[in-house]
Amino acid sequence: MNLFFYIAGIVAILSTIMVIAQKNAIHALLYMIVSFFSIAVIFYLLDAPFIAALEIIIYAGAILVLFIFVTMMLNIVIEKKKEKRWLKPKMWVIPIILAVVLFLDLVFAVYSIPFPSVDKGVVMPKHLGVALFTQYLPAVEISAMLLLVGVIGAYHLGSQEKKVTHRFFEKK
Amino acid sequence: MTATDILCLVPVLPLAVGPLIIMIMVAIKRNYELTYGITLLALLLGFAFIFYTIPFVPHSIGPLFVIDHFSLFFLGIIILSALLIVLISYGFIKKLSGFKEEYYIILLTATLGAALLAMANDFVSFFLGLETLSISLYVLISFQKRKRLSVEAGVKYLILAAASSAFLLFGMGLVYVRFGTMQFDQLAAQLIYPVHLSPLLLLGFGMMLVGLGFKLALVPFHAWTPDVYQGAPTPVSAYIATVSKGGVMAVFIRFFFAVHGYQNHVFFIIISAIAILTMLLGNFLAIRQKNLKRLLGYSSITNMGFIIVILLIGNKQGVQASIFYLLIYFISTIGAFGVLSVLSTEDKMVETMKDVKGLYWRKPWLAAAMTFSMLSLAGLPLTAGFIAKFYLIFEAVKADILFLVFVMLASSIISLYYYLRVVTAMFSKTGEEEKTYPALSFSGGLALSFISVVILFLGVYPGWLIEMLIKFVGL
Structure with missing residues (x-):
């Protein structure tokens, strides 16, 4: 049991270090996906399969796709030659090795752990939903406010105001 | 949620509803005066509802919040400070170019975050409140997005605050691993002294201290303060120095007392070392400072050092003294920043000693208000600051x-030097160079006269407030 956790933990740390060590944003994101997967495996090993699924759906699925879209839109001009250079095996071999290690870790874990392994029991979606809509309801509402602040703040800092005067009349 | 739950949350409801109303209004038509009016109304309503809630306390809402006299008093201090800051920012924000209404939306949500911190009784509400406050502050600090310094300060605060939040969260996680609960009172029930703190738990509490220390700018984690205070728009600097620190201080006091930190000698040594360093270093850094916003930043570091001394006393009277000190420090700091902000415009920020030199000969009333604030911060008799310092030192003795x-005494004496330097600069004669200051808006004048009157009144006649504190507030 502990061994599986340590393997997933080591993969998480390695891939996260690689995220910040990469020069190319897309390659960093590749490692970030591996990092999220390894965290999902850790959640699974801690008897929280629902959170593990959420981690993959939300982080690896939605957020990273968003990141990749933005990064790709920022460098629109991509020459074919450059693309060739970026896709060298060196770039994708290590993430794949890490992912394979993680996959084997998960497969062996599924077959060897008597379920559930922690005395608190498995956290199922129903438990989470009940907790969120009864005793933690105020927390959900505060999170809504938190997201609202984020949206308004991003809008304010990112917005560009319309120019009223022609640039000919602008002062230096 | 039951009806009593909602009744107890009534003081913070206007802070949550206000931003939504303003947001919808801005989407229809931008109107600066109306936005400002709604903000004031929301804060006034919140303040008034506190008195309405008093009969229902103490009451806890689920595991997340506890509303007692302590949180209500802090709520009052936070909302009052936010109200004063809104009043002093009217003129300054009005003259900014670009969109201005967002300032009030985000100021209200930041106040909401601080108010939630004052009521937090659980790691979940603690962290959510703190993040609501911090994310609002990132935007407020870099609100003048055309100014390089402002954006730089915002980015600095963003990176450091995110790192400190990570520390805090990790610490909470480690504490949770040991106890299996995130509620302060259940933690307290499991910690019966004298107990041997395992390294894991010590690390957890230590990391939480790092996170909190950053938000309060205690000494090893204070380095962001001067740059952020200088770069932020002046009313926002006042906000960081007061409301944001008030909320964090409330939750810090509640948590530290819940786990009886003062009974553990390791914590005692760490906190006293931090307090001593904070009090002294803040002062030494301020002595040669020529920029008033940075000077007030260092002054806020020193004052936080004073307040955390009270954590070591570990009784009810200590908490009362620290709340009193906090209130007086807030009012004096808002007064000082308020004068700077009513004098500033977007192009010409008033922030150095040179800018305020000879202020008395041009704007005598503003110079008087600034003098009262400075004397109160320095703790001279006849001002409220003297009573606050006296009360705090009395409890410590x-x-x-x-x-x-x-x-504490040594630090007070050193601080006298740089506070009085500002006063002498204002009263000295300048050369013939002409300085133009913008006209004082009505709301700015109202706030500053209120602050001056409170400083003088509490300096002469503080008894009723202290009696109220003793009667109501305890942990």
Whole structure:
């Protein structure tokens, strides 16, 4: 049991270090996906399969796709030659090795752990939903406010105001 | 949620509803005066509802919040400070170019975050409140997005605050691993002293201290303060120095007392070392400072050092003294920043000693307000700051932590130098160079006269407030 956790933990740390060590944003994101997967495996090993699924759906699925879209839109001009250079095996071999290690870790874990392994029991979606809509309801509402602040703040800092005067009349 | 739950949350409801109303209004038509009016109304309603809630406390809402006299008093201090800051920012924000209404939306949500911190009784509400506050502050600090310094300060605060939040969260996680609960009172029930703190738990509490220390700018984690205070728009600097620190201080006091930190000698040594360093270093850095916003930043570091001394006393009277000190410090700091902000415009920020030189000969009333604030911060008699410092030192002497008392006295004496330097600069004659200041808006004048009157009134007649504190507030 502990061994599986340590393997997933080591993969998480390695891939996260690689995220910040990469020069190319897309390659960093590749490692970030591996990092999220390894965290999902850790959640699974801690008897929280629902959170593990959420981690993959939300982080690896939605957020990273968003990141990749933005990064790709920022460098629109991509020459074919450059693309060739970026896709060298060196770039994708290590993430794949890490992912394979993680996959084997998960497969062996599924077959060897008597379920559930922690005395608190498995956290199922129903438990989470009940907790969120009864005793933690105020927390959900505060999170809504938190997201609202984020949206308004991003809008304010990112917005560009319309120019009223022609640039000919602008002062230096 | 039951009806009583909602009744107890009534003081914070206007802070949550206000931003939504303003947001919808801005989407229809931008109107600066109306936005400002709604903000004031929301804060006034919140303040008034506190008195309405008093009969229902103490009451806890689920595991997340506890509403007692302590949180209500802090709520009052936070909302009052936010109200004063809104009043002093009217003129300055009005003259900014670009969109301005967002300022009030985000100021209200930041106040909401601080108010939630004052009521937090659980790691979940603690962290959510703190993040609501911090994310609002990132935007407020870099609100003048055309100014390089402002954006730089915002980015600095963003990176450091995110790192400190990570520390805090990790610490909470480690504490949770040991106890299996995130509620402060259940943690307290499991910690029966004298207990041997395992390294894991010590690391957890230590990391939480790092996170909190950053938000309060205690000394090893203070380095962001001067740059952020200088770069932020002046009313926002006042906000960081007061409301944001008030909320964090409330949750810090509640948590530290819940786990009886003062009974553990490791915590005692760490906190007293931090307090001594904070009090002294803040002062030494301020002595040669020529920029008033940076100077007030260092002054806020020193004052936080004073307040955390009270954590070591560990009784009810200590908490009362620290709340009193906090209130007076807030009012004096808002007064000082308020004068700077009513004098500033977007192009010409008033922030150095040179800018305020000879202020008395041009704007005598503003110079008087600034003088009252400075004297109160320095703790001279007849101002409220003297009573606050006296009360704090009195409690420290009673608790027999004489070494800390000595440092507090020394630090007060050093601080006199740089506060009075500002006063002498304002009253000295300048050359013939012409300085133009913008006209004082009505709301700015109202706030500053209120602050001056409160400083003088509490300096002469503080008894009723202290009696109220003793009657109501305890942990």
